[in-house]
Amino acid sequence: MTAVLALAMVALLLGGCGGASSPPPEVMGRASTPPPMERLPGGAAEAPDVADRIVAVVNNDAITLGEVQETVMSFRQENRGRVTGSDEELGRQFLTRLIETRLQLQEADREKIFVDDSEVDEELAERMKRFGAKSKNEIEALIKEQGLTLEAVRKRVREAVRIAKVVRRKVTLRVSVTEEEIDRYLTDNQSKLETGLSYHARHILITPAGDSDVTWEAARIWAGVIRDELAAGADFAELARQHSRDASAKAGGDLGSLKRGELAAEIEARILALGEGEDSTPYRSSLGYHLFRLESKETLEGDALRRARQQVREILFRQKYESRHETWIKEIKQRAIVEVRM
Numbered sequence: 001m002t003a004v005l006a007l008a009m010v011a012l013l014l015g016g017c018g019g020a021s022s023p024p025p026e027v028m029g030r031a032s033t034p035p036p037m038e039r040l041p042g043g044a045a046e047a048p049d050v051a052d053r054i055v056a057v058v059n060n061d062a063i064t065l066g067e068v069q070e071t072v073m074s075f076r077q078e079n080r081g082r083v084t085g086s087d088e089e090l091g092r093q094f095l096t097r098l099i100e101t102r103l104q105l106q107e108a109d110r111e112k113i114f115v116d117d118s119e120v121d122e123e124l125a126e127r128m129k130r131f132g133a134k135s136k137n138e139i140e141a142l143i144k145e146q147g148l149t150l151e152a153v154r155k156r157v158r159e160a161v162r163i164a165k166v167v168r169r170k171v172t173l174r175v176s177v178t179e180e181e182i183d184r185y186l187t188d189n190q191s192k193l194e195t196g197l198s199y200h201a202r203h204i205l206i207t208p209a210g211d212s213d214v215t216w217e218a219a220r221i222w223a224g225v226i227r228d229e230l231a232a233g234a235d236f237a238e239l240a241r242q243h244s245r246d247a248s249a250k251a252g253g254d255l256g257s258l259k260r261g262e263l264a265a266e267i268e269a270r271i272l273a274l275g276e277g278e279d280s281t282p283y284r285s286s287l288g289y290h291l292f293r294l295e296s297k298e299t300l301e302g303d304a305l306r307r308a309r310q311q312v313r314e315i316l317f318r319q320k321y322e323s324r325h326e327t328w329i330k331e332i333k334q335r336a337i338v339e340v341r342m
Helices: 003-014 048-052 065-078 087-110 117-131 136-145 150-170 179-188 190-196 213-231 236-243 265-272 302-335
Strands: 054-058 061-064 198-206 254-259 289-297 338-340
Touching: 054 065, 054 087, 061 065, 061 087, 065 087, 087 150, 087 302, 087 338, 117 136, 117 150, 136 150, 179 190, 179 302, 190 302, 198 213, 198 236, 198 265, 213 236, 213 289, 265 289
Parallel strands: none
Antiparallel strands: 054 061, 054 338, 198 254, 198 289
16 A cells, blocks of 8 residues: 555544534544654754643643644645645644644533444444445554554544534534525525526527628618518528528537526527527627527426525535534633643
8 A cells, every 4th residue: 555545544534523624634643753843933943852742721631742743744744745834834723723622522521422432433434434445454554554553543533523423412403594595595696506507599690791881781681581580480490501600500500508608698698588499689799690599498497496405505504504613613712711832
């Protein structure tokens, strides 16, 4: 197994639970001998034995410099060549994350939320399965290669599951989205939601023979004649082949399936304002006079509407979840005594 693959698997095993979005996730599990950071915050060179120096106290729970170093080291390994910033800068970012993690674990203590061994086994098995690991022995060997112990990994996975449980109780279960909110979002964002819908149209372009008012007027009259023929039942595709100067003429004016937003907004608006099978009146642009036929269009109805409502539900839920989670974290921080020494 390559080093990169090994690191990816370890990251999956030790990563947070529940898919919460935030700054770079804390990499859990402690290395047997974490390498020292190059500099202390003040700029002085650091000796290895300062890894146990306390850099923050969360209520009565201490966070050591070694823990911060491990998260930075692991993050750099997992993101080789893509990480900017000094160890000190990253350390400060991860310290904030570590503080929030400790606060959430303390909340789990207060809520008497515990995780038994079978839940830890289940979560580990799920993570192994997602990565395609073949056996528990393979995982244990990999963990040892990375300077970790299985006990440390299980401890961090247990913590991740506890946090997921307390977040579910304090945040997720307190978030809901009503049908009225979905309706309002659909009304306010209809054009945005329709962007991915398609429509099928045909086109005839009548160009003037020159740039004089006379030639433009002749083009207008000719476009009107064609419009009258269409109204009388003439075949749009045949008239397009005979008279259109657009590139689509050989295909009977067929523009194919278009996604909303592909054509100029004013032209698209005119096409979509038509009913299926309806022809437009002549429309002048800098190229000449255009005639359009709307063959068909997708609308927010039926399956498309059901899909849109589900997407909106997920959007609104995520917005509310993130807002509630941020508020909850602020609340538990305000109740806590946090001393940062870094």
